[in-house]
Amino acid sequence: MISFHNLEVRYGATVALSGLNLSLEEGIIGLLGPNGSGKSTLIKTLMGLLKPYRGSGSVLGTPLEDDASFSLRSSIGYMPEYDALIEDVSAYEQVAFWGELSGLNREQARDRSHEVLFFAGIDEARYRNVSGYSTGMRQRVKLAQAIVHSPKLVFLDEPTNGLDPMGRRKMLELVKKVRDELGASVILASHLLEDVDRVSDQLLILDKGEVKAHGSMSSLRQVLSRCFELRFLEPLTPEQEARIAEIGTLRDNMNGMYDVELKEADAGIPFKWAESIGVVLVQVTPRHDRLDEILIRAISRPLN
């Protein structure tokens, strides 16, 4: 769906993306990275707003280097992070407007505006000006405008920003429905890692304009599967804690348990080590890698 070969994008002399080599498959792709990592530049490049300085890339089979990338935009939907809504116009009118701008004729755009707003959960309120909308409604209108023309690829920038837990859940359900019912691939950029974790099929982590990790969620988790939670019968003494260096690194997780990262991915090692130092180990739980850990480790050292 998306592929880059040695792609480099610059702002004047500043290199924003350097040496990107990757291929992304269809599905929901979580895009993560700290501020200034190049996420926005990547989205702008994929939308054809920025031309590559060096290298090549293609989106939905269209090369980014040529002018053909302009027509690609009718197959792309974009939901910005901020309130990009026209305040003095009703949701229905503005979603129809964006539909027309994407290439739908007027009748199609009007019909489709009703359909996508209903799909996004905006019922009768769609005839009201958006200036009176709540944050959740505004987010849903933004999603509706991004999918009004049934794009094949949708960029969602912080879709759950400012939403309460119920609103977040509904929005994430909609994101999944965009993939499942509309058949569109989604690139989801968010700082809420839990949201990315909940819906993404693949993950792309950027830092300083470089790809630090990409692949399916399960493959990235496997790379970091040497972590366990250990519970001992009695708290470890400082001397016993110091001896953990023999098998890995230890961290008290302040919950009566210890997080340990082993040098090797073998769950039998903690038992043997506990026996050797004379402590009673009552629980060993393979720890599910959290996304924040994947992100922090990926940024501190490349995974692939």
Added chain:
Amino acid sequence: MPIYAPTLPPRPSIKPDKSPILVMARFDIVRIFRLKMGRFFGYVYFCVLLVKLVIIYVNYLLNTNPQLGQLKNFADQVMPQPAIFQASLLDSSMLFFLWLQVALVNGALISRDTLYRIRPLVYSHPVSQKDYLSSKALIAFGIPFCVQLPFILLPWLISILVAGSSGPVWVTAPLLLIPAAILNSTIMGSITLGASSLAGSPKASLGWIIGLLLMSSALGGILSGVFENFAWMAISPIALTESWSKILCGVEKTAIPFLPTAIATGIHVCLWLYIAKRRTLPSEAVI
């Protein structure tokens, strides 16, 4: 009201049959027509136009009714003569309100998009910078032109109807004043578009335009006084718009000479359109 299923119907076919320029221009026009201030300007223009039409009719009566002979001598002294009157159809009183209107309406065209960050969303669709600016320019140039048009055509039609070709307004009025209206609209449209692109909100844009007009008029006045040459007033866009109708109607004695007016018009239009282009680049759309 139709009831829609909570799932999306099949993908519609996309066959672009309309220029995005027209789609965007129509959307902006609909928004502008909803603004309440349009009524205010509508009343003002109606009153100014009414005064001009009354002057034509009074002129007609004075010329045709012998009983008003004494009054005619008096009127000839206080009422303008044909060429001046023709140029005055686009005079400063009308242009003052027109500048105010374009500062308010055109000033918001790009700055409102900047305020609500609409532009990146526009460029995420198959819309080029040329399309975007063209749609804005269509409105920015079109509004002042459409407002000036009745001021040219209605007095001309009435003068033809009541007084024939010997009436107070020359029969050639449209030929002379429509080019003036086009030039005025170009000046107004380009300056307001450029200023609108510089501003971060419609209010800031209004400040930019009013500030620019006042500063340039003051500077033009000072330089005219210092160098004792009225041509320096060409720095002021207001003076330029007042000049074109006088120049084209042949009332050059009261206007800035043709050459400085033409040069200053060219500089203003090129400079402000260049600014608008630089400030709306797709690559600089903040997302």
